Amino acid sequence: MSEILSLWNETPAKKAILNYVNAITNPDNADFVPEAERIAIMDNDGTMWVEKPAYIQIFFAIERLKQLAEADPELLNQPGFKAAVTGDMAYFFKLDPHTGGSVKELMKIIFDSHAGMSQDNFMLIAKEFLKTARHPRFGVLFKDLTYKPMVELVRYLGNNGFKVFLASGGGMSFMRTVSEEIYNIPRERVIGSNIAFETRLTDEGPVVFRKLGLVDPIDDGPGKPVNIELHIGRKPILAAGNSDGDLHMLWLAQKSGHRSLSLLLRHDDAKREYAYDEGSEKTLQMAEERGWVVISMKDDWKTVF
Amino acid sequence: MSEILSLWNETPAKKAILNYVNAITNPDNADFVPEAERIAIMDNDGTMWVEKPAYIQIFFAIERLKQLAEADPELLNQPGFKAAVTGDMAYFFKLDPHTGGSVKELMKIIFDSHAGMSQDNFMLIAKEFLKTARHPRFGVLFKDLTYKPMVELVRYLGNNGFKVFLASGGGMSFMRTVSEEIYNIPRERVIGSNIAFETRLTDEGPVVFRKLGLVDPIDDGPGKPVNIELHIGRKPILAAGNSDGDLHMLWLAQKSGHRSLSLLLRHDDAKREYAYDEGSEKTLQMAEERGWVVISMKDDWKTVF
Numbered sequence: 160m161s162e163i164l165s166l167w168n169e170t171p172a173k174k175a176i177l178n179y180v181n182a183i184t185n186p187d188n189a190d191f192v193p194e195a196e197r198i199a200i201m202d203n204d205g206t207m208w209v210e211k212p213a214y215i216q217i218f219f220a221i222e223r224l225k226q227l228a229e230a231d232p233e234l235l236n237q238p239g240f241k242a243a244v245t246g247d248m249a250y251f252f253k254l255d256p257h258t259g260g261s262v263k264e265l266m267k268i269i270f271d272s273h274a275g276m277s278q279d280n281f282m283l284i285a286k287e288f289l290k291t292a293r294h295p296r297f298g299v300l301f302k303d304l305t306y307k308p309m310v311e312l313v314r315y316l317g318n319n320g321f322k323v324f325l326a327s328g329g330g331m332s333f334m335r336t337v338s339e340e341i342y343n344i345p346r347e348r349v350i351g352s353n354i355a356f357e358t359r360l361t362d363e364g365p366v367v368f369r370k371l372g373l374v375d376p377i378d379d380g381p382g383k384p385v386n387i388e389l390h391i392g393r394k395p396i397l398a399a400g401n402s403d404g405d406l407h408m409l410w411l412a413q414k415s416g417h418r419s420l421s422l423l424l425r426h427d428d429a430k431r432e433y434a435y436d437e438g439s440e441k442t443l444q445m446a447e448e449r450g451w452v453v454i455s456m457k458d459d460w461k462t463v464f
Numbered sequence: 465m466s467e468i469l470s471l472w473n474e475t476p477a478k479k480a481i482l483n484y485v486n487a488i489t490n491p492d493n494a495d496f497v498p499e500a501e502r503i504a505i506m507d508n509d510g511t512m513w514v515e516k517p518a519y520i521q522i523f524f525a526i527e528r529l530k531q532l533a534e535a536d537p538e539l540l541n542q543p544g545f546k547a548a549v550t551g552d553m554a555y556f557f558k559l560d561p562h563t564g565g566s567v568k569e570l571m572k573i574i575f576d577s578h579a580g581m582s583q584d585n586f587m588l589i590a591k592e593f594l595k596t597a598r599h600p601r602f603g604v605l606f607k608d609l610t611y612k613p614m615v616e617l618v619r620y621l622g623n624n625g626f627k628v629f630l631a632s633g634g635g636m637s638f639m640r641t642v643s644e645e646i647y648n649i650p651r652e653r654v655i656g657s658n659i660a661f662e663t664r665l666t667d668e669g670p671v672v673f674r675k676l677g678l679v680d681p682i683d684d685g686p687g688k689p690v691n692i693e694l695h696i697g698r699k700p701i702l703a704a705g706n707s708d709g710d711l712h713m714l715w716l717a718q719k720s721g722h723r724s725l726s727l728l729l730r731h732d733d734a735k736r737e738y739a740y741d742e743g744s745e746k747t748l749q750m751a752e753e754r755g756w757v758v759i760s761m762k763d764d765w766k767t768v769f
Binding site for chain 1: 500583627629636637640644650651652653654658661662663664665668669670671672681686687688689690693694695696697698712715716718719
């Protein structure tokens with residue numbers, strides 16, 4: 160058993176995961192689940208990679224806001240542009256849903272910053288950003304700040320016939336530029352919040368552009384089951400999240416008609432990562448009531464990054 | 465070569481498909497495409513199964529309109545309900561995009577008929593409908609009226625490392641109830657037009673409901689590249705369609721950056737199926753200009769159903 164989930168300590172959380180996967184993949188077990196229905200869904204920010212001091216996509220949006228304001232100084236009259244140019248990070252941090260901000264408001268700023276460009280161009284610059292941008296505290300590339308035990312879990316589930324999807328509250332396309340490289344999750348299995356798209360038929364053929372405006376609902380809270388229905392058409396049997404934005408999704412797994420596993424990652428490791436329960440209170444309480452497995456970053460993981 | 469695409473005659477269309485797949489799957493070929501980028505997209509109505517005398521989902525909607533009118537006779541003041549109850553099929557046939565109707569108008573009638581119910585309930589009754597409903601001309605189950613050479617093509621592509629997606633102008637969820645059974649295409653690879661969803665948090669957990677109203681854009685014409693971006697995040701290298709609603713999608717394949725194959729199925733077989741070019745004129749012309757392969761149902765297929 161030592162090589163399976165090798166980055167996890169031998170604690171009840173690991174045991175619960177192994178027991179679950181062993182049961183539902185064993186054709187002789189009453190809880191066996193056919194492969195087509197082995198759907199796993201993982202939240203992204205704070206579940207698969209770091210979300211502090213702010214969603215990584217915020218740093219990408221700030222770059223863009225700066226560029227736009229340089230080209231058109233009139234924009235500095237708008238608080239978001241001004242904060243980006245003056246380096247007023249507190250402006251962006253206070254939009255964080257974990258400190259009372261609204262994911263929707265946050266995503267609007269993020270999406271507006273790249274509205275009007277072609278999707279191909281967006282994907283290109285997002286990928287470029289993630290190639291070089293570094294985390295302010297850890298000093299390494301953002302894309303290296305994935306939680307390695309979770310990446311290991313994704314691979315383990317894939318090896319056991321699961322289709323593993325990402326359900327990001329952040330932007331779908333932003334994550335698709337790196338999901339294959341950092342998580343081994345193919346693009347088409349990345350779900351997230353969205354800007355609206357439109358096709359323009361040019362002389363060189365159809366081109367997809369990013370329109371101004373969020374697609375409703377954003378992929379957070381009650382929006383997660385909606386987007387799971389849209390992108391998968393089946394309820395997950397395994398779900399992992401870390402905040403109240405994942406509550407609906409974690410509960411949804413218990414409605415799949417199969418034995419399910421809902422995992423709630425708790426950030427309790429100020430030394431190796433961060434410690435915060437703000438924005439996760441309801442879900443931590445629900446975990447207790449509904450038998451969800453709480454993963455302690457501090458106790459259950461041998462390593463974080 | 466005889467067992468590959470065994471339902472296809474030895475004509476240029478079959479040869480073009482085999483040549484293409486052999487080239488892009490051969491690592492020694494300059495046109496080799498890595499598996500992650502082998503995306504194929506197939507239109508549904510008229511490309512994978514019969515769409516005459518009307519989209520199959522229309523017959524499903526009519527059943528529902530009848531039930532609703534029975535419960536509330538006031539509804540008979542609305543033309544759609546009246547046509548359903550009186551069996552005025554001409555009312556529905558004239559909405560067909562191949563005879564000058566609007567896919568959007570058609571989908572609105574279809575979707576409105578099932579608004580307000582839970583998605584689970586919708587999936588259940590759609591599946592039930594397709595278990596028993598029969599085609600008015602051929603007398604067999606609708607779901608048996610798939611084009612067997614196309615189903616064979618889907619399997620052949622899958623065996624060659626393609627991820628094959630369905631892009632239906634009709635309803636996404638309706639097709640997901642049978643896509644695995646009739647096409648061997650998993651639910652999460654079925655794209656289509658959509659009613660809006662919403663999550664309601666009940667005492668028993670989250671439930672997804674169908675809301676009144678189409679999601680914009682519907683999955684037709686310029687809406688197809690939009691939904692391909694949303695559900696896949698990559699351009700297809702192979703696309704198959706049969707009408708002007710597929711024009712953007714067929715052209716999109718040529719923008720993938722790889723050697724591509726665009727297939728246009730022509731309905732020219734009044735004896736075994738139907739013969740009609742109405743609603744496909746632009747795309748037939750474009751096929752000639754842009755080197756798309758036109759499949760003749762009559763000449764290229766040994767069998768249809």
